[in-house]
Amino acid sequence: MNAWERISVVQGNIVKLPVDVIVNAANNTLLGGGGVDGAIHRAAGLKLVAECALLGGCKTGQAKITKGYNLPAKHVIHTVGPVWHGGNRDEAELLASCYRTSLQLCVEHGLKTIAFPAISCGVYGYPIEEAVPIAVRTTLEFLVEHELPEWVQFCCFDKDLFEEYQKVVATLKE
Numbered sequence: 001m002n003a004w005e006r007i008s009v010v011q012g013n014i015v016k017l018p019v020d021v022i023v024n025a026a027n028n029t030l031l032g033g034g035g036v037d038g039a040i041h042r043a044a045g046l047k048l049v050a051e052c053a054l055l056g057g058c059k060t061g062q063a064k065i066t067k068g069y070n071l072p073a074k075h076v077i078h079t080v081g082p083v084w085h086g087g088n089r090d091e092a093e094l095l096a097s098c099y100r101t102s103l104q105l106c107v108e109h110g111l112k113t114i115a116f117p118a119i120s121c122g123v124y125g126y127p128i129e130e131a132v133p134i135a136v137r138t139t140l141e142f143l144v145e146h147e148l149p150e151w152v153q154f155c156c157f158d159k160d161l162f163e164e165y166q167k168v169v170a171t172l173k174e
């Protein structure tokens with residue numbers, strides 16, 4: 001299947017998605033936070049933070065996997081996006097690395113379906129018009145080279161983000 005046919009943009013709450021794995025935009029401690037991190041921990045239950053506490057944190061641009069506990073998703077990949085400092089502190093490479101390392105974990109664990117939030121686009125302040133093309137391009141490049149994951153969803157919490165993803169996908173597809 002063409003790599004383009006393996007990506008979708010959806011609007012909604014990532015904690016509701018019945019996929020093999022959802023990605024959490026976590027912080028370096030992996031012990032929970034606000035935004036999508038808080039929503040995932042609330043929905044997964046306390047066993048998630050207990051497992052995360054055993055992981056020893058996570059470096060920016062890297063990712064670690066846990067079970068999904070009470071979530072419909074079987075697993076959670078916790079990745080730590082870069083804080084936006086204006087663009088000269090390797091933010092683009094670190095953000096791309098979050099997508100690549102998360103997708104690589106799908107290969108290693110045999111996971112077919114994954115959903116990403118817009119990593120770094122909330123409290124970490126990454127401008128969406130810069131972050132969305134990185135998310136889409138990095139994912140497509142990975143899919144061209146790998147059979148897993150079979151299907152990637154970009155889950156947008158709000159309409160502006162949803163429209164930005166649709167615009168970027170349409171533009172890159174041309």
Ligand code: ADP
Nearest residue numbers: 013014025035036039118120121122123124157
């Ligand atoms: P970061 O600290 O990496 O910026 P945030 O959680 O603050 O992470 O925001 C990342 C993105 O996740 C933002 O676009 C935010 O709107 C979105 N988001 C927040 N809650 C959810 C949710 N329940 N499902 C999907 N996306 C969410």
